[in-house]
Amino acid sequence: MSLSANAFGSLELKNVGRSFGGHDALVDLNLTIRAGEFIALLGPSGCGKSTALNCLAGLLPLTHGQILIDDRRVDVLPSEKRDFGMVFQNYALFPHLSVEKNVAFGLQMRNKPRAEISRRVKEAIALVKLEEHAKKLPGQLSGGQQQRVAIARAIVIEPRLVLMDEPLSNLDAKLRLEMRTEIRRLHQSLGLTTIYVTHDQEEALSLADRLVVLREGHVQQIGTPAELHDNPANWHVADFMGYRNLLDLKVASVSGSSAKVEGDGLSLDATLVQPAAAGDEVRVAIRPHDLTVAREGQGTEGRNAFAATVSVVEYQGREFAVGVTTSTGKNLFVHSEFAPTPGETVMLVLDPARTLVYRTSLTAVSAEEQELLQVRG
Amino acid sequence: MSATNTDPRPKASASRRHRLAERGIDTQLLMLIPALLFGLLLFVYPFTYGIGLTFQPLPRTQEQWGGGVFANYVAFFKDPFLFDSVWITMRLALPVALFNVLVSVPIAFKLRHRFRGKRLLSTLLVLPITLGTVLTAQGLLIFGGRQGWVNRFLMEAGIIDQPFPIVNNYLGVMLSLIISGFPFAFLLISSYLSGIDPAIEAAAKTLGANWKQRFRRIILPLLAPGLATTFILTFVLAFSVFPSARLVGDALGETRVMALMAYRAFGEQQDYAMASTIAIMMGVVELVVIAVVLLWRSFLYKGTTGGKG
Helix, strand or coil: CCCCCCCCCEEEEEEEEEEECCEEEEEEEEEEEECCCEEEEECCCCCCHHHHHHHHHCCCCCCEEEEEECCEECCCCCHHHCCEEEECCCCCCCCCCCHHHHHHHHHHHCCCCHHHHHHHHHHHHHHCCCHHHCCCCHHHCCHHHHHHHHHHHHHCCCCCEEEEECCCCCCCHHHHHHHHHHHHHHHHHHCCCEEEEECCHHHHHHHCCEEEEEECCEEEEEECHHHHHHCCCCHHHHHHCCCCEEEEEEEEEEECCEEEEEECCEEEEEEECCCCCCCCEEEEEECHHHEEECCCCCCCCCCEEEEEEEEEEEEECCEEEEEEECCCCCEEEEEECCCCCCCCEEEEEECHHHCEEEECCCCCCCHHHHHHHHHHC | CCCCCCCCCCCCCCCHHHHHHHCCCCHHHHHHHHHHHHHHHHHHHHHHHHHHHHCCCCHHHHHHHCCHHHHHHHHHHHCHHHHHHHHHHHHHHHHHHHHHHHHHHHHHHHCCCCCCCHHHHHHHHHHHHHCCHHHHHHHHHHHHCCCCHHHHHHHHCCCCCCCCCCCCCHHHHHHHHHHHHHHHHHHHHHHHHHCECHHHHHHHHHCCCCHHHHHHHHHHHHHHHHHHHHHHHHHHHHHCCCHHHHHCCCCCCCCCCHHHHHHHHHHCCCCHHHHHHHHHHHHHHHHHHHHHHHHHHCCCCCCCCECCC
16 A cells, blocks of 8 residues: 555644633643554534644634644644645535545645546545545535545545544444444554544544543543543543443542542442542542442442332343432432343442542642642552 | 336326325415416516517618518618617626626625624625615716716816716716626625535645635636626626616717617607517527526536535
């Protein structure tokens, strides 16, 4: 394969920020990206992830900070000089040009010789498996095919960086999975440095090498999929990463990094992720997968155990997603390997290590407190 | 293929009324009656009556030009005083339509983005729509006449010593046509432009196209059908010019447009047949220009432009 990335050492975002009027859409984004890395910007709508992408693409000027590639500033370059390929949410194909000509556009703008253009266009179209549609207009293609054209058009110029703005959100569920695999395959075979914006945590976890979670323009956490999945930095990230059970409880006692939390008729052994003292109001995050319905006779030593009433049972293939109600009327989402009967009272078990305690406020933990936690741990 | 007993399709079981409704034939069609009636009474009948009139030339036309029932048409093509009016009208309408379209494009392009004073500027550009032609003509006369502000100012400032002829000539009519035709062109082109998805231009930008390349290779091809339509509309508006040709033009000389000639035949010579002939020929000339533009348009991309359009 002769398509390849225009190599660079590292891409650095330094205090990148963007304000609209008095509103800060993006604040102090600091990120260093190695060549070949796949980064996902993740967050709910309005969190600033698309703003970040448009700033990178040069479609929005920065109001603060710098973007550097190998210590050379690129934020001062106009969009057309950055050599970044971008894939848009609504594809943004040129509707009057055939698939071939869409893909060739970027190369023509670079005044490449005709033979080279036709060779590279052919390769790119083959890469996204659209050979038989090369002469068609975008309007004659399905959504998934159009998005493939958009991807081919972005990578054919061998960009230094590929930017993808929610490229799969307009596709149906099946196609989305297929294209996800496709994007992963392309990334693995071409090694193109990619920044991918999405609001779908599953998509981000499956595609990215590293994730950046944003909330209201502020970075909440940067880490590998496993780090984010297992150890969210605050309750907001936890909520976003699928910790569907968020309980507001009170700390009864603390010893090291473990604590006893109480409230809502529950008393749980838990793990402190953010520092807290006895008497503090905290938010406890539990993933449905970690809170399971105990089999009869199953031992519960070393684990939290409490009773609840089954209200809803959903079949999910190998296991069951169960909605339960605690004695105080709190609704929880749990998992079960067998099908409980609605109305039945069941025993739930939970590993204290997977019972994560967060502060209710989302302001960043200071370095001092962080250190304190380390010492205690 | 005729339906036979061996036709594999089963006989439709739905009622006749249901099947007709599927093809759009139902009682709702009755609502078209008022429109049809109006169309027949106010357009089809007078139009065909007018065509009929053109084949009933006055005896004096027949004597002078011959040609029997076609005497009016013979006269139209052979009488230079009549026939030249086609070029005179064309000489006005074509440049005006071109100007309106070509000037609207960059302005509409600039006004796409949000900026301070955008609303005020668009209001100023569209305002002339609300002025009647007569009011525009009146204003032009006061403003640009021999004793108008412009000439008085230029003469008193010593820049010219003879009044510069702005009105009562070709220039006057042209200005008046631009003032009344430009807002239409501008509004139409603005709406065509807003129909082009901005992401398409952003995509071209990230692919390395500078603004000239983006305009020529992306915006212009997507906009071209809209430009053709706009051109046709402003051309037709300008071609049927009548009041301003008379009020701020030179009605017997360089702005002797076809509408004026028709009016003259009807009002001054009581020759209804000739007036109808000129009116029909006006329509024919317009149709020819429209046909040429539409032919050109048929070679262009006609599909969606991806935007909200």
